Structures are given as C-alpha cells and as structure tokens.
Amino acid sequence: MSTAARTLLLVNRLPRNLQLLADFLAKEGYPAVSTATYEEIDRALANPQPLAGALVDITGFDAEIWARCEQLRTAKIPFLVVSPRQSAAIQQASLSHGAKGVMVKPLVVKELIGVIQSIMEE
Amino acid sequence: MNTSKNPLPPEEVIPGQEPQKQQRNGGVEQGFVRVSTGVVGLDEILYGGLIQKRAYLLRGGSGCGKTTLGLHFLTEGTAQGERSLFITLGESEAELRANANALGFDLTQVHFLDLSPNADFFTEMQTYDIFSPAEVEREPVTRQIMEQIEHLKPQRVLLDAMTQFRYLATDAFQFRKQVLSFLRFLVEQGATVLYTSEGNSSVPDDDLQFMSDGVIHLHFQQEGRAVSVSKFRGSDFRSGFHSMRLTDRGMEVFPHLLPEQHLKQFVQETISSGVSELDELLHGGLERGTISILTGPTGVGKTTLGLQFMKEAAGRGERSVVYTFEEARETLLRRCESLNIPVRAMIERGTLSVVQIEPLHLTPDEFARTVRYEVEQQHAGIIMIDSIAGYRLSLGGDTVVRHLHALCKYLQNMGVAVLLINEVESIVGDFQVSDVGISYLADNIVFLRYLELRGELRKVVGVLKKRLSSFERTLREIEMSRYGIKVGQPLSNLQGILTGRISYIDAASKEG
Numbered sequence: 314m315s316t317a318a319r320t321l322l323l324v325n326r327l328p329r330n331l332q333l334l335a336d337f338l339a340k341e342g343y344p345a346v347s348t349a350t351y352e353e354i355d356r357a358l359a360n361p362q363p364l365a366g367a368l369v370d371i372t373g374f375d376a377e378i379w380a381r382c383e384q385l386r387t388a389k390i391p392f393l394v395v396s397p398r399q400s401a402a403i404q405q406a407s408l409s410h411g412a413k414g415v416m417v418k419p420l421v422v423k424e425l426i427g428v429i430q431s432i433m434e435e
Numbered sequence: 436m437n438t439s440k441n442p443l444p445p446e447e448v449i450p451g452q453e454p455q456k457q458q459r460n461g462g463v464e465q466g467f468v469r470v471s472t473g474v475v476g477l478d479e480i481l482y483g484g485l486i487q488k489r490a491y492l493l494r495g496g497s498g499c500g501k502t503t504l505g506l507h508f509l510t511e512g513t514a515q516g517e518r519s520l521f522i523t524l525g526e527s528e529a530e531l532r533a534n535a536n537a538l539g540f541d542l543t544q545v546h547f548l549d550l551s552p553n554a555d556f557f558t559e560m561q562t563y564d565i566f567s568p569a570e571v572e573r574e575p576v577t578r579q580i581m582e583q584i585e586h587l588k589p590q591r592v593l594l595d596a597m598t599q600f601r602y603l604a605t606d607a608f609q610f611r612k613q614v615l616s617f618l619r620f621l622v623e624q625g626a627t628v629l630y631t632s633e634g635n636s637s638v639p640d641d642d643l644q645f646m647s648d649g650v651i652h653l654h655f656q657q658e659g660r661a662v663s664v665s666k667f668r669g670s671d672f673r674s675g676f677h678s679m680r681l682t683d684r685g686m687e688v689f690p691h692l693l694p695e696q697h698l699k700q701f702v703q704e705t706i707s708s709g710v711s712e713l714d715e716l717l718h719g720g721l722e723r724g725t726i727s728i729l730t731g732p733t734g735v736g737k738t739t740l741g742l743q744f745m746k747e748a749a750g751r752g753e754r755s756v757v758y759t760f761e762e763a764r765e766t767l768l769r770r771c772e773s774l775n776i777p778v779r780a781m782i783e784r785g786t787l788s789v790v791q792i793e794p795l796h797l798t799p800d801e802f803a804r805t806v807r808y809e810v811e812q813q814h815a816g817i818i819m820i821d822s823i824a825g826y827r828l829s830l831g832g833d834t835v836v837r838h839l840h841a842l843c844k845y846l847q848n849m850g851v852a853v854l855l856i857n858e859v860e861s862i863v864g865d866f867q868v869s870d871v872g873i874s875y876l877a878d879n880i881v882f883l884r885y886l887e888l889r890g891e892l893r894k895v896v897g898v899l900k901k902r903l904s905s906f907e908r909t910l911r912e913i914e915m916s917r918y919g920i921k922v923g924q925p926l927s928n929l930q931g932i933l934t935g936r937i938s939y940i941d942a943a944s945k946e947g
C-alpha cells in the first residue's frame with residue numbers, strides 16, 4: 314500500500330489531541346489530515362487525495378457530526394468513532410451512521426494501531 | 436537558611452561526655468557512609484544522617500515543609516562540594532529559586548530539572564484527552580531525567596513530588612515497577628535520593644513507603660509542627676514525634692531528649708547556699724547532679740531561696756540559669772535586688788541568665804534544646820525552672836510531665852544541680868509536697884511554710900527528703916529582707932507546724 318493510500322482523516326476539537334495522534338500515526342507509517350471544524354472536514358472530503366480511513370472524535374461536536382459520518386460512509390471511507398465515555402446511545406448512533414467501531418478515551422496506543430490496521434485491511 | 440537556633444555539636448563530641456557509639460549506632464552495619472540532611476536536629480534523630488546512596492521518602496501534607504527540608508538537603512550537599520540536582524514536577528524553577536532565596540538558601544550551585552507544566556499547558560493548545568498521561572508524558576519525562584542524571588552524575592537528588600509519577604503509570608503494578616526501577620537507576624548512578632509525597636487518604640502512598648529505604652514524616656498537628664521517622668533500613672533512629680519549626684531561615688528540628696545518651700563525668704560535691712544555718716539544715720547544701728524541689732505556697736520565697744544558691748555559685752564564677760515561666764523577668768530582677776541578691780551584676784558578669792519563657796511559644800522539645808545549649812555550650816551548673824506549673828501550662832501538651840522528667844534526668848546526668856520551683860495551693864493547713872505529682876523525681880525536697888504565731892505571719896523552712904546525705908529533721912524560721920536571707924535556729928519548742936495547728940511544747944512535755 315502506498316503512503317498516499319494509507320492517509321487517515323483525523324477529526325478532533327483539541328489541537329494537542331490532533332498533534333499527538335498525527336505524531337503517533339506518522340511513527341507507524343500513516344500520514345494524517347487533521348481537522349478540527351466542520352469546514353475543515355468538508356474541505357478534506359472534497360480534496361481529491363484518497364483517504365484510507367478516518368478517526369472521528371465526537372467530543373465537542375454537535376449532532377451535525379453524524380451527517381459527516383454519513384458522508385464518510387457514502388464515500389466508502391472506513392471510520393472509527395472515538396467517544397469521551399462508554400455509552401450505549403453513542404455506540405448505537407455511531408454504528409447506525411456507518412462507523413466500524415467505537416473506542417472510548419483515553420485510547421491505548423497498542424490497541425489503536427491494531428484497530429486501524431484491521432479496518433485498513435478490510 | 437538556618438541549621439539550628441542554638442547550634443549544638445553532634446552528641447558524640449559534647450565536651451566531657453562519654454560517647455555511646457554502640458547505643459547511637461544500634462543495629463547499624465559497619466561501613467555505611469552517612470550524609471547530613473542539612474538539619475542538625477534531624478541528623479540527630481537519624482543518628483548521624485541518611486545512609487549514602489539510598490532513596491528516602493519524605494512525606495507530609497501541603498505546607499508541612501517537604502521542599503524546605505529538600506532545600507536543606509541539597510544545599511548541604513553543595514556546601515560539601517557535592518553535585519545536587521532538584522527535579523521539580525510541581526513548582527517551577529523560578530518560583531523555587533525565589534522562595535529559597537527568601538529563606539536564605541544559596542541555590543547557585545544546585546542544578547534544576549524543571550518538569551513542571553508551563554502556563555501553555557492550561558490553554559487549549561496543550562490540553563489533551565485522547566491518550567492517558569502515561570502514554571504521552573512518561574517517555575519524554577523519563578528521557579529528560581535519564582539524560583540529566585547521566586550527564587550530571589549528582590550525589591544528591593531531590594524529586595518533588597514523586598506523587599506526579601503516579602499519573603504516568605497505567606496501573607498500580609506499573610507504577611510500583613517504574614518507581615523501583617527509577618530509584619535503582621538513581622542510586623546506581625551514585626545519588627542519595629530524597630523524594631516527596633503528599634500522602635493523604637484520597638491518594639495513599641503506602642506503596643512508596645514500602646519501596647523506600649527510609650520514611651521521614653512531617654506533621655502539622657494542633658500541638659505544632661513535628662517530624663518523625665517510621666523506617667530507616669540499616670540503622671536505628673530516635674522514634675516518636677519531635678518538634679519542628681519552620682522559620683524564615685528554614686527548618687529547625689528539636690529531637691526528644693534521651694537522658695541515657697548524655698553522661699558526663701563530674702565531681703560529686705555539695706553546693707553551699709552561703710547561709711550557714713541553711714547549709715546546716717541541708718547538712719552542707721545541695722549536691723551536683725541532683726534534682727531539688729523547692730516547694731511552698733505563693734510568695735513564701737521559693738525563687739529567692741533558689742537564687743541564694745545561685746548567688747553563692749556566682750561568687751565561685753559558676754554560671755546559673757533561671758527559666759521563669761510565670762513572673763516577668765524585670766519583676767524577678769527587681770525583687771531579687773531588693774533582697775540583696777545582685778542579679779544584674781551577676782548577669783553582667785555572665786554568671787547568671789534569667790530567661791522568660793512566653794506561654795505557648797515553645798514546645799517541650801524546643802525548651803529542652805535551649806537548656807541543652809546552656810549546659811553544653813555555656814556550662815551552666817545550676818538550672819532553675821520557675822515553676823513546674825508554669826512549665827506545664829506554657830509548654831502544653833499531654834506529655835509534659837514526661838518531658839520534664841526527661842529534662843531533669845538529662846540535667847542530672849550532666850552534673851547540673853536542678854531546682855524545681857513548686858507552688859502548692861494551700862497557704863496554711865494540711866501539708867502537701869506538690870500538686871503536680873512529680874515529687875517522685877526529687878532527690879531533695881525543701882519546703883517553705885507560713886505559720887501564724889501570736890498574730891504574726893512568719894515563715895519556716897524544712898527538709899523533707901535528701902537522697903545523698905542525712906539532713907536536719909527540725910524546722911527553722913526563715914526571713915527574707917533587704918539584708919538577704921536569714922535562717923534562725925531549729926524550732927524545737929513548736930509542734931503541729933505542718934498541720935497548721937501549731938502549739939508550744941512546754942518544758943515538761945519536752946522532758947517527758
């Protein structure tokens with residue numbers, strides 16, 4: 314798989330979270346496009362650069378985030394939802410909008426890489 | 436910075452004192468090198484200081500003095516030409532330097548590794564929640580510490596506070612493993628380590644206590660600040676709570692007195708009062724290294740009687756000290772001068788010191804330190820505590836009688852004549868030695884009584900107990916005037932003085 318084909322979309326409100334995730338994924342050989350607002354997400358989705366997957370942290374976003382999740386599903390971009398807490402409602406909403414899975418913060422680095430690899434293989 | 440208000444030499448070098456190395460080093464393996472904590476009193480509690488190249492936990496709540504003690508520890512190292520490193524995870528280096536400077540610590544030679552969060556951390560730019568701090572911070576923190584230690588090779592390290600590391604571990608097992616490994620790394624690099632922990636009920640630090648080579652606790656109790664040691668691998672230590680004071684010059688620690696650790700060779704001789712009749716009553720006077728209780732009701736002249744012994748001692752160039760807990764110093768001086776005891780001249784010549792102890796100002800340990808200074812540095816031969824009740828009220832606490840006992844035994848061992856002034860409540864009537872229940876301490880008990888004879892109030896003096904010699908069994912009249920103390924002949928024609936029902940013994944009864 315080429316580097317471009319491994320690019321991941323990161324959605325997160327906190328700049329430090331985005332930086333930590335991007336650094337961590339870069340170490341593992343996954344380039345990332347970081348986004349913190351709906352506008353940035355829309356621009357990234359409109360970009361012709363192919364996205365191999367997405368990691369959507371819903372913390373700080375409103376219900377509109379689910380529309381972006383639908384867009385990812387339509388674009389056949391596999392994605393994971395990151396939730397601030399364990400919640401059946403969030404899990405149900407995430408899966409119904411096309412998420413491959415839900416992870417609860419704080420993430421464990423080793424687990425995250427395993428999950429990303431598995432959704433990329435799919 | 437301060438090492439001690441009344442600096443005393445370490446116990447083994449007290450002049451005239453027989454060192455008790457076996458006792459002091461009880462249980463200590465040979466070959467350990469001790470390093471001073473920088474606080475004289477704490478070194479005494481630790482029987483010479485911390486054992487080199489080991490890791491010690493310093494625990495206590497906020498404001499208990501952990502950082503202050505750490506600063507003493509580091510600057511003591513730099514004063515000895517050692518390399519000292521302060522690893523701070525809480526306060527910033529700038530804050531620490533400013534606070535230390537205000538306390539008089541010279542940190543110019545102390546190296547800092549500042550791992551405290553900067554102001555940016557609290558802005559959105561630095562806040563994160565995607566990973567746990569253990570995942571994010573541990574690696575860079577560990578790397579920075581290792582680089583600094585390997586580069587500097589410090590002999591002393593202060594880590595303030597180890598509690599922060601708890602948040603860098605994913606679970607208790609990881610934390611324990613990481614701390615043990617970290618401490619081992621520091622010690623293998625040649626450092627003696629002091630690490631702090633706040634240790635409270637919400638964040639217990641039992642694991643840190645278990646992992647350390649020693650635990651020093653700093654307490655802030657109702658009775659005042661205190662320090663205690665609960666663990667010291669490879670060495671004995673002085674147990675219990677020891678008074679501690681945080682001043683604008685740093686920390687002072689006042690260890691409990693252990694009388695058995697102070698033994699001085701002294702000549703067993705009698706101290707004369709300078710009043711021949713009183714000496715006759717005492718069969719020579721009071722002996723050195725004895726505890727005498729001068730007891731009687733208020734105003735009867737107990738303090739004056741004690742000062743009479745001091746006046747005579749001053750004539751021989753001997754120094755005495757009066758600790759007055761109740762009477763103002765100036766009042767006492769004026770009163771003594773009016774009774775022909777030249778106290779001001781004695782003070783000028785250095786043969787007398789009158790120290791007024793303010794209520795609740797000192798703890799018993801602090802007072803004991805003051806007395807030790809007088810005995811060991813100023814060579815005082817007579818010490819008067821005026822009075823026992825004042826001592827108890829002023830120094831406070833439930834264990835005050837135990838402290839007084841220890842102090843008196845210490846003075847006894849050091850060959851000092853101790854005069855304890857004891858006031859009894861009953862002016863006349865049934866005789867009572869003491870209201871405080873410490874008469875068991877006394878080698879000598881001298882009592883003063885009022886008696887009313889033909890409508891005139893007079894005073895008598897007698898001896899109730901004298902351990903080292905016999906004494907006169909009769910009472911004598913005593914007068915105190917501007918000419919001094921005058922003691923009369925034995926009152927052999929009166930009876931019932933102690934009960935307050937005085938009567939003359941007629942000649943016939945005497946013969947009978």
